[in-house]
Amino acid sequence: MKEFRYERPTDADSAVALLTDAPGAAYLGGGTNLVDLMKLGVAAPDLLVDVSRLPFEEVEETDGGGLRVGAAVRNSTLAARRMVRERYPIVSEALLSGASAQLRNAATVGGNLLQRTRCLYFQDVGKPCNKRRPGSGCPAREGVHRDLAILGASEHCVATHPSDLAVALAALDAMVHLVSAAGPRSLPLTELHRLPGDEPHRDTVLRHGELITAVELPPPVPEARSAYRKARDRASYAFALASVAAVLQVRGGMVHHVRIAFGALAARPWRARTAEEALLGQPATEEAFGEAVDRELAAARPLRDNGYKVPLARRLAVSVLTDLAAPDAGGQR
Numbered sequence: 001m002k003e004f005r006y007e008r009p010t011d012a013d014s015a016v017a018l019l020t021d022a023p024g025a026a027y028l029g030g031g032t033n034l035v036d037l038m039k040l041g042v043a044a045p046d047l048l049v050d051v052s053r054l055p056f057e058e059v060e061e062t063d064g065g066g067l068r069v070g071a072a073v074r075n076s077t078l079a080a081r082r083m084v085r086e087r088y089p090i091v092s093e094a095l096l097s098g099a100s101a102q103l104r105n106a107a108t109v110g111g112n113l114l115q116r117t118r119c120l121y122f123q124d125v126g127k128p129c130n131k132r133r134p135g136s137g138c139p140a141r142e143g144v145h146r147d148l149a150i151l152g153a154s155e156h157c158v159a160t161h162p163s164d165l166a167v168a169l170a171a172l173d174a175m176v177h178l179v180s181a182a183g184p185r186s187l188p189l190t191e192l193h194r195l196p197g198d199e200p201h202r203d204t205v206l207r208h209g210e211l212i213t214a215v216e217l218p219p220p221v222p223e224a225r226s227a228y229r230k231a232r233d234r235a236s237y238a239f240a241l242a243s244v245a246a247v248l249q250v251r252g253g254m255v256h257h258v259r260i261a262f263g264a265l266a267a268r269p270w271r272a273r274t275a276e277e278a279l280l281g282q283p284a285t286e287e288a289f290g291e292a293v294d295r296e297l298a299a300a301r302p303l304r305d306n307g308y309k310v311p312l313a314r315r316l317a318v319s320v321l322t323d324l325a326a327p328d329a330g331g332q333r
């Protein structure tokens with residue numbers, strides 16, 4: 001591993017200043033992704049700015065009845081919070097479906113959202129990869145791509161984003177709060193990650209030195225139910241092959257509010273806006289859910305070995321929505 005300097009600032013301004021002046025520097029959360037990538041030679045920062053002890057460790061109710069989660073809150077802490085389990089159960093479900101207890105104890109909210117793709121070629125410095133080395137090629141298209149994207153990919157990259165938490169936050173219309181040398185700004189979680197286009201090395205819209213300070217959840221939708229469901233090769237300690245987070249409010253048998261986000265199908269959490277629009281005001285039936293999800297997945301462009309994700313994602317979404325619509329069973333509030 002290349003030698004690097006380590007700094008642990010105590011406030012956000014100092015952290016931002018350290019990174020802004022150093023193009024080769026990176027923020028360090030729990031290190032469960034970045035340090036692995038450093039060991040593999042994929043990442044080689046010359047300065048690590050530890051932001052895991054900044055004063056962003058609170059989970060607080062906002063004045064409007066939502067929740068503000070500091071970027072340094074550990075994944076296990078967030079999943080266990082009573083307020084989260086009772087009011088935003090998909091956040092707990094998504095977090096607990098990921099990684100292991102030890103990893104969740106170390107991983108932070110900010111780091112979780114910015115973890116890099118698990119594409120095998122990205123992690124192997126002996127192979128070409130447009131995301132790691134722009135212009136070198138994308139061997140995954142013809143090679144091993146069973147886990148990779150069916151939506152929103154480009155000829156330059158077919159990677160998926162691996163975070164479970166990000167999928168739940170996309171379905172909840174969460175906002176991400178940031179700070180940089182230019183000051184603070186906020187953006188919807190759904191706008192944080194980029195599709196690859198012809199710049200697959202840029203995972204997000206963040207500028208160098210921009211620090212995630214918090215994630216904010218709006219107040220829960222009254223009488224809505226929500227659930228997170230994940231399909232994977234093993235029952236634990238495995239990334240998603242496909243996942244879905246859904247929030248559904250049914251009134252008089254009709255869909256009154258619905259949010260659907262897919263995970264592991266694209267380079268970002270995939271908000272199923274076509275399906276949502278198709279469902280609003282429609283009967284909350286399995287048939288209507290199936291038709292709406294089919295419309296969304298019509299945009300899928302699978303490769304040789306990942307076409308199975310289309311029916312898998314469909315089954316996950318339809319089963320979650322059908323459970324949530326059942327009057328006395330299925331998903332949680």
Ligand SMILES: Cc1cc2nc3c(=O)[nH]c(=O)nc-3n(C[C@H](O)[C@H](O)[C@H](O)COP(=O)(O)OP(=O)(O)OC[C@H]3O[C@@H](n4cnc5c(N)ncnc54)[C@H](O)[C@@H]3O)c2cc1C
Nearest residue numbers: 029030031032033034098099108110111112114163164212
């Ligand atoms: C074996 C294994 C299995 C896993 N399984 C899953 C799974 O099933 N589902 C899942 O979702 N995840 C899974 N993970 C990934 C794990 O959740 C992530 O490694 C973790 O969430 C990253 O958080 P961290 O704080 O350790 O980030 P770090 O590794 O410290 O940082 C990750 C990135 O975020 C940046 N960063 C960190 N904090 C900030 C901030 N506040 N502002 C701006 N940039 C920041 C860093 O510079 C770095 O680029 C798994 C990991 C392993 C090793």
Ligand code: SF4
Nearest residue numbers: 119129130138157158
């Ligand atoms: S899919 Fe993306 S990350 Fe994987 S090899 Fe191709 S360019 Fe690299």
